[in-house]
Amino acid sequence: MDNNQNQNQDPNNxxxxxxxxxxxxxxxNLALVNHSPSEFVxxxxxxxxxxxxxxxxxxxxxxxxxAKRVMAALQQxxxxxxxxxxxxxxxxPFVLGGNNVQA
Incomplete structure (x- = not known):
């Protein structure tokens, strides 16, 4: 690929x-969500x-x-x-419990 093609590519792709x-x-058919200050699992x-x-x-x-972006994409x-x-x-029923959310 030459430099002209490189410069024309969208950097967001x-x-x-x-x-x-x-x-x-x-x-x-079940998901459990937990979180800490630094991550969602x-x-x-x-x-x-x-x-x-x-x-x-x-x-x-x-x-x-x-995690917030995934939630927004799922909602959309x-x-x-x-x-x-x-x-x-x-x-x-949707179950909530402590830091653990079951969906």
Whole structure:
């Protein structure tokens, strides 16, 4: 790539790579959120009906600013979804407890 092409590229564009294993994703029907002064930890969990053991499928650790940005992005996407498909109705209670939030 020559210098002219380098200068014309938008510095806000990021080349994101997604391998097949990550692209396949993991199913999650429970998330636990904890925080400290420096980070938020989100554990994505898969619970099977009638089984007492639940497995953490993925853990994501975020800086507070990024956690807030993820929350805003999720809220915007939920708003877009509900405009297109209708309100998402909650059937199970939302549980709060200490620093741990279950969703």
């Amino acid at each position: 990021i080349n994101i790579q997604l391998n097949e294993m990550v692209a396949a994703g993991v199913y999650c 989100v554990d994505f969990i898969q619970m099977m009906p009638g089984v007492q053991q639940a497995n953490v499928r993925s853990r994501v650790i975020l800086a507070p600013l990024h 996407n939920i708003n877009n979804y509900e405009q297109q498909f209708g309100e998402i109705k909650e059937i199970e």
